Amino acid sequence: MAAASGGADESTATWISNQLRESIISGELEPGSRLRQQGLARQYEASRMPIREALQRLESEGLVSVVAHSGAWVASLDMDEFRKTYQLRNVIEPFALEQSIPGLTPQDKDLIQDLCIEIGALIQGQVDVQEFLRLDREFHLATYVGLDHEHLESIVRRLWNTTQPYRRALVSTLSTDQLVATHKDHEQIVDAIMRQDVRSAGKLMWVHIQRTIYRIENRPEILG
Template sequence: MSTEDGFDFAALVAGGGDRPRTASEFVQRALRTAILEGRIPPGTPLRQEALAAAFDVSRMPVREALRQLEAQALLEFTPHKGAVVAELSAQDQADTYLIRRALEPVALARSIPHLTRDDLDRAEDLIADMDRESDHGRLGELNRRFHLSLYAHAGSPKLLRLVERQLTEHDRYLRFHLAMMGRDRMSQDDHLAMVAAAAARDIEAATVVLQRHIDVAAEDSARFFDR
């Protein structure tokens, strides 16, 4: 089933894998994956009626799925169009890096004193997983999980929700850049240095590495958009 915008939602549903516990989770997961992988292009309207028919569910779980995707900054609601896949833009990405730089060092500094050996091992395992992974979509997910694993004990659920939202938005840009610029653009040196500093309980060193990590990525991305 295609919409007037030409996207084949039936193919999306067919590739959605096993259904999770609720219909809204299934719709959200399928749409989120397709958006992050670029299979639903930016600017595409996501109409509730078409989605409900394609997923064979009522409009209520579709509405909830779209609301969750908006909270993750993957959708925007516009007059006359409703839910629309968010556009990629240089200014939007610059703002994302600016917010990440303000929030993530705070989360890391608060979390480090409470990180356990298991937490650090999990972070190291995620770095190893990234080294072995070639799929750009999977790399974005692993990168987000790595950062959140180091911030997990910040002791502020609201702060972590804000951080996760920015990492989710950055995820789309990361996958886009990996596809355009190549896998070697994703350096792991900063990730390793952050884990080492966290293991040593050196909050200053860890936050300096993180700030540099975000700054370099922001500059790299700005140059890419300039080109």
């Protein structure tokens, strides 16, 4: 598909980075996949320059690893890198949530509640993993829109991008009871947000992230 179809308002590099970002986050491109500029140029009917710019943008978001004079790959983590990334999440995200809550509008809170309800309905039946991941990501990122700190928000998004493939692999292995426990965390976080209880919300987020750390450390094959 030609880059021009991305719309006149987007630059070619922006359009290509959007397409690649979606392919990585959705799991179409797996961690460690080689991203060859020549192949991408053919795929998107573009020159090398916007391809390079798109890859650099995705590298800054934590989605791509670029090695000088070697090439680019979809970012991947080993167990040590995973632990360090989640340790960072467990410091930054509770703090970010506490900072975000005072800035959330009634409309923001309505969206957070609606997403939580959608997740609850989804896990009542045969779970569509891709849809669960989409809603889960939207739910969590929606809780941070009250941040008055662009750099902090970008760090949170980068951490989510880096760990997205491993959450996908994990969710595929979870039992119904485990999904229900995960969603109970969501409901408790929403309740704290609605009460403007920033301290409880931060603590609940810490527990929620810690639950994921425990589950993945007990399923090391998820990290390949």
